[in-house]
Amino acid sequence: MAFNIKTYEEKMTKTIASYEYNLATIRAGQANAGVLNRVTFEYYGSPTPVNTMADIRMADSRTLTITPYDASTLKAIEKAILVSDIGINPSNDGKMIRLVFPQVTEERRKELKKQIQKMGEDTKVIIRNIRRDANDDIKKCKKDGILTEDDVKNAEKKVQDLTDKFIKEVDACSAKKEKEVMAI
Numbered sequence: 001m002a003f004n005i006k007t008y009e010e011k012m013t014k015t016i017a018s019y020e021y022n023l024a025t026i027r028a029g030q031a032n033a034g035v036l037n038r039v040t041f042e043y044y045g046s047p048t049p050v051n052t053m054a055d056i057r058m059a060d061s062r063t064l065t066i067t068p069y070d071a072s073t074l075k076a077i078e079k080a081i082l083v084s085d086i087g088i089n090p091s092n093d094g095k096m097i098r099l100v101f102p103q104v105t106e107e108r109r110k111e112l113k114k115q116i117q118k119m120g121e122d123t124k125v126i127i128r129n130i131r132r133d134a135n136d137d138i139k140k141c142k143k144d145g146i147l148t149e150d151d152v153k154n155a156e157k158k159v160q161d162l163t164d165k166f167i168k169e170v171d172a173c174s175a176k177k178e179k180e181v182m183a184i
Contacts, residue, residue, distance in 0.1 A: 003137055005134070008130055008131075012127055012166040015123060015127055016169055019123040021037065023116065023119065023173060023174075024037060026112060026115065026181070031058045031059075031061060031062050031099070032101075033064060035088075036050050036086070037049070038084070039080050040080060041076040041077050042076060043073060053077070054067055054069060054073075054077060055069070059098070062101045063101070065097070066081075066096060068096075075092075077097060078092045081099070113178050113182065116174055116177050116178050117178075120170050120174035124167055128163065130163075131159055131160070131162075134159045135159060138156055139152075141155075
């Protein structure tokens, strides 16, 4: 089996996608449907994501409206939002649920910025671990006689370039989210 860098590139790409998904759940004072990504409720005995069972729209910059496709799920969705960790109390008018995002304080913005930085560092550690696995794989291929010394040097350089590219992507995602949080 020869060394295949594509495998590690796919892992890094998935790591970035996961990081972006997690960033979307950070509430920054503006209405953001991403905060509901992890909210599920019991529907016919199985946990169901709210965003698959309701129409979610921005009424204005600080208000989300959630209109269930099945009106009988309104109370269950409201309860799921209440017990979730998004920190917003839903208001139910019998047909839809409104989520009004409170104005974020300066102190909270700084906390969010620290949270974003920590998530970014954790993501970089994952990417570096993928690099380490790739380099271990390269060394194993060399030991097994599959790769020559020049092949090893080229492969290690490609892995490092790939790692640098994804680390820069993490930094860019973090900077964008931090700017969004601090601008509110």
